[in-house]
Amino acid sequence: MNTRQNKLAMLVLNNASLLLFAGVLTVFAAQSPQFLTGTNFANIIVQSSSTAIVAIGMTFVLLTAGVDLSVGAIMFVAAAVAGKMVTGNAPIWPALLVILVIGVVLGGVNAFFITRLKVAAFVVTLATLYLGRGFALWLTETRAINLPPGFLVLGTDRWLGLPLPIWILALVLGVAHLVLTRTPFGRQVYAVGQDVEAARKAGIATGRIFAAVYVISGFCAAVGGILSLAQLGAVSPTFGTNKEFSAIAAAVLGGTSLFGGRGKVFPGTVMGAVLIQTIENGLVILNVNPYFYPLLTSAIIFVAVLIDSLRASLLAKWNRRWIRVEEDLISNRS
Amino acid sequence: MKNIQIESTSQHCERDGLLSRKARRPLQCLYWKMFCWCFAPIWMLAAGLLLLLPMGCKKAQNSGSGGSGEPQLTIGVSFETLQTGFWVASLDAFKAECAKRNIKMIQAIADGDANRQIEQVKNFITRKVDGIVLVPKDAKACIPIIKAANAANIPIVLFNRPPDKSDAKSVAVVADNFALTRETVKYMIGEARKTGKKHKAMVLIGDLGDINAIGRRDGFDAAVKEAPDVVEVVARVPTEWNQEKAQAGVVNAFQANPDISFIFTSSDFLLPSIVSALKATGKYKKVGEPGHVFLGGFDGDATAYQMLKDGYLDATGVQDVYFEVEACLQAILDARAGRPVPETITDAGFVIHQGNLKEKAPRMWGANVKQ
Amino acid sequence: MITFEGITKSFGGVPVLRDVSFAVPPGRTVGIVGENGAGKSTLMNILGGNLQPDRGSMRWEGEVYAPRNPRDAARRGVAFVHQELNLFPNLSIAENLFLTTFPKLGRLPLIDRATLHRRTAEWLEQVGLTHPPDILVDRLSAGERQLVEIAKALSLDAKLIILDEPTTSLSAREAERLFALMGRLRERGIAMIYISHTLPDVLRLCDEIVVLRDGEVVGSGPRADFNIERMIALMVGRSLNQLYPERRAAPVEKAGEVILEVRGVTQPGIVRNVSMNLRCGEVLGIFGLMGAGRSELARILFGLDPCEKGDIRVAGQSVFGAPPRRRIQRGLAFLTENRREEGLCLEATIAENITLVSLRQYQSNRVGLLNMGRLREAVNAIRGAVRLTPTAGNEAPVKILSGGNQQKVVLAKWLLAKSGVLILDEPTRGIDVGAKFEIYQLIHELADNGAGVLMISSELEELTGICDRLLVMRRGEIVAELRREAFDGERILAAALGETVETGAP
């Protein structure tokens, strides 16, 4: 049980997702030349931008060892309301604003039940998932709403040579990274995720931290909804389904731990989202049967979570207090 | 419930008083109180929804049973989904036709769940409807539904999607997907041959569980097989009637072979995805312009009509919805009157393209749907 | 600086502190010594704001001082360096120090990293750490983390720092660094309370010494009046109110037959070369101070933790490497130190808890379903045997019972399973005096009925009171063995402290 060997094991476990990413790239690049082209990568990032933004919100929640299943439904409600407004020829900007407000309000509802009434996060967000999806289906009477071209500009337009979604993703990523690493709130999120009791003792208002992360997750889900809506051009009844799985997958692949306290928005979660999209994109280029995608993505998430729990149990084993500090340990501890 | 919340909030502020200076603390508590106050109403709304529900329905119930003159017929219409414009237009057509014939219509949408559709139709039967119109989720799952209707000897007509072969008796009013698609694609190939170049083609396939989708795919293959010199199929994108899957498939197919210039979609409701992919790669050109990508579709919905008028869409196979709806209701009335009713009524439909746009437009259901 | 006046505190009727009064003058270091359970930690928790005294008060530079939570205490300048440190391993040193008081960039809610690192570097330099301020805490050794905890205390401009058993998991080199730091802090006029078992350190570092026993101050004064022998004598003394049942060697048929044999059990970093024999009808005690590895040894014997070398035989059969389930079938039983988390299912009923281990014996042969009738009879019989309070019915949840009764339920659980060897880890912790006496009687009855009892405790009188033989453990090794006739409190405590009373050399 010598320490050098363990240090190597920890190194591998910590950046497993980086290794996976490199592996996937080499496999697909070897298979088909167009894979490594610039446009292909820009295309992958555009396609994964909405999932990445939602995954950023999900990372905040996972950092506090919580979970938010309602992101898919929040996207759908936001898109449905925006669709109704825009087809009722309201101008675009107020519609976008309404979307963001809806995201925050629904995030707030989750926060209220989870922090004030202390209900399990998983049940609350499962219930809001169905409440949200039911409300949006009622609003759109399960009919697809096609959006006027004005709205599509968000998805297809380019600014300074880069498609708009990449700029929006960069903006959200930048702000999230700044908040998590550079603000007191961000560092307190990590503290609360690591050990709630110690955080409370250290004087952190843990209730507010828990509430805030769900509001942020709701907001990011709304932004993700806008982007996805702009790219699709229409709100169909299946809008946003399973987005919560891909968001969790992206975060976990990016190294965010489900036990809380660990995880980075940049490069972690965003790379996780891009990784999933790259795999899907690569599979299409190899024209593998598309029904194979869910099998592969769920298998990858399972492996990522397995690595995460292995890391957690290894860490726990090492941090046990040593009784005999003297002679027989010095040799190991160097 | 509410006052507990307030008192605990103020307590919450003191107990968790941050290490901040005295001045800042009341401000922070204000935020937190506001935060709780604005959610109290939502909590009330959820509770209210639960209580008011039964009362709400009572109103709806007794307004329906009015009716005048001889006993009004009641028909149950069960749709699998309203996901695409085609189904929405069909339901509206049914509403209009029933109103015209003074028939009371109850509707039920199963949102893609076969078991739920069975439940909904059984509920129709318990409410003793006089006839059932069914758009089945898939050809096999609808057999027990038809048997249930046969048992209650209520005439049942399947709209647009035929059942699998079985001993259950029902009438099916369907479009001839195979023939209509082959005609549409043949017209597109005719236009493509004029350019003299060989085109790489992409086809968007529908949900393989839906017989119509398979009929259209076979129609497309039949047409393409006759003109190998003009068209070569390089990409088959399965969409399962899901827009996100279609959009990703189209974009990635363009990645694999950027020079695709011939696209056919098994349903017009997927056209927006194709258009946004074409715009992203700058290939969205009008008919006749150099670099025009030949576009063809099926159903003939409002988007297709708009693109035809703007000159981007080459052709689309239109299902004659009005004919199909009349045929359904007539079949029910004939069956109730004991008159013999054929097992299948086919709607030939028609191909609409740049050439015959003006003349065929009024018959096209997509044309008179408000966008 | 701070004075305690008549501090009294009791938990559920058990008096833990009785009229404690002493003072910590400014800039002086006061050493507090006393056995486990003498009330040291409770006193410090009261000072640190985690607990409130029942009676008595504290004065801080003359004013009344009654902190309601750790933050009040910290605001007044009292900092507590716990044994289990309250640091966040996933954050950097700087972030740990300024978690709720980050310097901001002007009015922006962003952290001003430059000033943060500068100020952290200052505090680190004061405690003698040369690590960069933004290094993650989980990369530091136990000693370095302790220095960070002290730096944190200094950063909250603490005027009084409480150090609770700081050197238990430190290497000699790290301990020396800590002592040098304490010297520097004393020069800067910061008062310190130093709690430790290593008496030579206490003598070397502290200006004044307070000796606690059974919640009372039995001796206090300047260091000059104290030496190791006097301290040990004061710590040991006979406690007045605790009676022990008369220990007579009752005749047992299988008396003297070895039921538990442990040979050379070794697990690197935990225990080294532990060997012992336990006979039927014998109550063998293991004494040692906090961190001597007694609970760890118990968990290894029971199979909860791995063990590299050595052999463990129960009733003659080796159970080395077997999971706890198989050892229980061989007759081993384990009453853990942490009753609420590892001894009981608090939400479950009393009957469910008692029958948990021995359910298998109540399966009626026909279909394998449990014979509820026999089960109920067995539960009632056992309740009588352990004299569990009749007020709570079989279906009542265990969480409503008092500490003593909860312990009786755990004992009943193992009694019903007819275990041959019982390992008891701190069986009477947090139990009132009356219930303690009944527990001791039960232990004797168990032994008299032929069971072998291995009792772990940190209360010397308890062990000398009811055990036949006693082992002393220090740093994971057995350092002494005494028979009942040769029990001498001072020699036992000295062995546990690592002092040999005559020569005084460690």
Place this chain on the structure above:
Amino acid sequence: MATVKRLLLSEYFVLFLSVAYFAALAPFTPGLATADNLGNVLATLLPLFIVAMGQTLVLISGGIDLSVTSIIALCSITGAAIMNGDHGWLAGHPLAVPAALAAMLLVGALVGLANGVAVTKLKMPPFIVTLTGMMFFSGLAVWLTQSKNIGNLPAAFNRIGGNTVIAFTITVLLGVVAHLMLTRSLWGRWLYAVGHNARTSLISGVPVHGVVIGAYMASGLLAAVAAVMYTGQTESGSPVLAQRLLLDIVGATVIGGTSLFGGRGKILWTLYGVLFLKLMDNSLNLLDLSHFTIMMVKGAVILFAAVMDTWRTRAPA
């Protein structure tokens, strides 16, 4: 207030709620109280109750099993693939139906075993294991059949599967066995103990891993039995069978009173939960309320039940 508290805490609260709900709505909804409508309710209630039973066992052990919907789909297509008339492996073979049933139960048990081992031996959070399980096995079902249904099942199977009387007897049988297993068997008592406190159980010699794996396998098996009934009802094996059922399964169990914190739950409570949910579902359907309004009401009711559950567990004894 005390009587209300006693009522809310009593075991039969959900049963009273169902009866009161039925009485309140019967006069308003056409055909609610008719015999064959109740027959319909019963037909859809039985498979849901069987799956909810499996869910109750897993919840008592302190975990959760989200993969039951995908197990139902996978079993459905496995059985259909074996006994399908034209190209089934045992097409037309007299033993086709029993072999198919056996295969379905085997698939259910195997997936349950996989879930159990991942949760216990690999120490992974049950929520994520069964969530990825749901995605993987439903994806597998769609991939194996290329999302095409498998119809033309032998008449014998359709008679057994779709027949409500047989389904009722099977359900009652399973209900009684599950109740006995939970309250009177060794495994049942151990399951409650592990749900209350896994560490204490380990130290008291309870084979914690074995018990938990048993719970997940039972959940898988029960999901397979429900798959037989659902497939019988639609007379076709569908890879997307029961996709929308997760809300009903988890909802019924939570409404019934099984606690999410583990250690508390009864088969009878789940029966009342399923009864209430199905009654509400059917009545709202008869009131012409659209499918999505019903979805919203169910969401609200589950939220309310979860708040009650937390309040009951956290309320002072």
